[in-house]
Amino acid sequence: MSVKIQIEDFDLGLELSKLRLASPSIGAVVSFVGQVRDVNDGDTINTLTLEHYPIMTEKALVAIESEAKTRWNIIDSLIIHRVGTLQPCDQIVLVAVSGAHRGEAFHACEFIMDYLKTSAPFWKKEATEHGERWVEAKLSDDAAKTRWLNQLK
Amino acid sequence: MNIKVLYFARIKEAVNYSTEDIDLPSDITTVTALKNYLSLRGDNWANLFNGKQVVRAAINHALVDDLAAIKTGDEVAFFPPVTGG
Numbered sequence: 001m002s003v004k005i006q007i008e009d010f011d012l013g014l015e016l017s018k019l020r021l022a023s024p025s026i027g028a029v030v031s032f033v034g035q036v037r038d039v040n041d042g043d044t045i046n047t048l049t050l051e052h053y054p055i056m057t058e059k060a061l062v063a064i065e066s067e068a069k070t071r072w073n074i075i076d077s078l079i080i081h082r083v084g085t086l087q088p089c090d091q092i093v094l095v096a097v098s099g100a101h102r103g104e105a106f107h108a109c110e111f112i113m114d115y116l117k118t119s120a121p122f123w124k125k126e127a128t129e130h131g132e133r134w135v136e137a138k139l140s141d142d143a144a145k146t147r148w149l150n151q152l153k
Numbered sequence: 154m155n156i157k158v159l160y161f162a163r164i165k166e167a168v169n170y171s172t173e174d175i176d177l178p179s180d181i182t183t184v185t186a187l188k189n190y191l192s193l194r195g196d197n198w199a200n201l202f203n204g205k206q207v208v209r210a211a212i213n214h215a216l217v218d219d220l221a222a223i224k225t226g227d228e229v230a231f232f233p234p235v236t237g238g
């Protein structure tokens with residue numbers, strides 16, 4: 001399990017290859033990549049700046065990975081989250097999970113992403129054509145997390 | 154009781170502080186009490202900490218609720234609901 005918080009971009013292909021080739025018992029790698037959109041709430045987005053709370057961010061992400069590993073039979077996981085100022089089409093986040101079979105890896109990947117959205121201390125600020133604004137937390141993200149709370153494996 | 158307080162995102166901008174050391178009166182021992190204490194500093198502080206806005210808190214890098222106890226040496230952080238990913 002690993003967690004990286006970084007300003008620089010990441011090589012998606014390379015990261016997935018490293019995860020995939022780490023063990024011959026891996027039969028599945030599931031990944032999610034988040035990307036900066038050029039429109040939000042009807043406004044053109046010029047840049048998106050991500051702030052975070054160092055140390056707490058790493059702790060929160062490691063805890064989420066650990067929880068995923070106790071819930072599902074997965075082999076490894078990787079979270080890369082970028083901070084700083086990004087532009088449309090830039091990669092923001094990668095969550096990747098390896099396992100023997102796809103089912104558990106799919107569930108674990110979605111779980112990690114849903115928890116990251118609501119538990120890891122990152123904040124987005126958009127620069128739009130009308131000025132800067134902080135992105136508001138979405139109720140739908142809370143709902144996505146809540147559905148895992150009552151769900152037994 | 155000496156603690157360190159950190160502010161993030163829109164809260165940092167509203168109070169114009171990112172971090173400060175505070176010597177708290179001895180009767181301020183919970184997150185709720187600290188919020189009330191900070192809300193007396195002026196209008197922009199009152200607007201944030203009077204309970205009408207959602208302000209999350211962490212103590213020593215772990216998310217806590219407002220009933221959580223604060224002890225000397227703690228690092229307390231205030232921030233809005235998170236929006237990463």
